[in-house]
Amino acid sequence: xxxxxxxxxxxxxxxxxxxxxxxxxxxxxxxxxxxxxxxxxxxxxxxxxxxxxxxxxxxxxxxxxxxxxxxxxxxxxxxxxxxxxxxxxxxxxxxxxxxxxxxxxxxxxxxx
Amino acid sequence: xxxxxxxxxxxxxxxxxxxxxxxxxxxxxxxxxxxxxxxxxxxxxxxxxxxxxxxxxxxxxxxxxxxxxxxxxxxxxxxxxxxxxxxxxxxxxxxxxxxxxxxxxxxxxxxxxxxxx
Numbered sequence: 001x002x003x004x005x006x007x008x009x010x011x012x013x014x015x016x017x018x019x020x021x022x023x024x025x026x027x028x029x030x031x032x033x034x035x036x037x038x039x040x041x042x043x044x045x046x047x048x049x050x051x052x053x054x055x056x057x058x059x060x061x062x063x064x065x066x067x068x069x070x071x072x073x074x075x076x077x078x079x080x081x082x083x084x085x086x087x088x089x090x091x092x093x094x095x096x097x098x099x100x101x102x103x104x105x106x107x108x109x110x111x112x
Numbered sequence: 113x114x115x116x117x118x119x120x121x122x123x124x125x126x127x128x129x130x131x132x133x134x135x136x137x138x139x140x141x142x143x144x145x146x147x148x149x150x151x152x153x154x155x156x157x158x159x160x161x162x163x164x165x166x167x168x169x170x171x172x173x174x175x176x177x178x179x180x181x182x183x184x185x186x187x188x189x190x191x192x193x194x195x196x197x198x199x200x201x202x203x204x205x206x207x208x209x210x211x212x213x214x215x216x217x218x219x220x221x222x223x224x225x226x227x228x229x
Contacts, residue, residue: 004155043220044205046218046219100218
């Protein structure tokens with residue numbers, strides 16, 4: 001069955017460092033992959049989308065890579081700030097379907 | 113960006129009662145809205161796809177008679193949890209994609225925390 005794995009343990013880093021979160025998937029060939037941010041008791045907020053034919057995408061302090069051979073995406077936040085503390089979800093989607101499959105998320109804690 | 117409003121943000125009810133949750137797209141129209149359920153520290157699980165003017169499509173294992181979905185207009189979808197039980201306690205979230213755009217980018221509501229006593 002399709003499976004998406006994200007770091008189950010919380011990631012704690014110091015302010016100013018780069019946070020790197022991983023998303024691994026099996027039994028799936030997504031056409032695109034998305035990253036969302038979710039704060040406690042809130043709905044997810046879209047951050048970035050990367051397609052299967054793209055290796056890397058950037059947006060301000062965010063960078064996403066997509067390796068379809070390794071079946072992995074890495075999500076980087078450079079110059080991290082305490083305000084970046086949240087849970088980050090990856091989600092996979094495919095052509096011809098409206099459905100997104102979400103990972104369990106990784107909680108990021110940036111401390112001063 | 114597009115805004116999806118979800119109401120109520122939290123609700124407590126007695127076992128056996130029904131609860132209605134509304135999902136509105138405030139500044140765009142959406143022919144399709146999605147309903148998810150999220151248990152603590154778990155992933156968002158798609159429950160059903162709500163289609164304007166037609167029946168919802170439910171995911172495997174989701175009881176359509178228990179989770180009633182109505183998508184009467186291009187800006188409103190409702191989820192009614194009928195005869196709620198404690199095991200239905202969860203965080204329910206809706207999402208939508210603007211009409212004419214692909215579903216590659218979804219806008220989510222703020223979620224509804226349901227607690228059934």
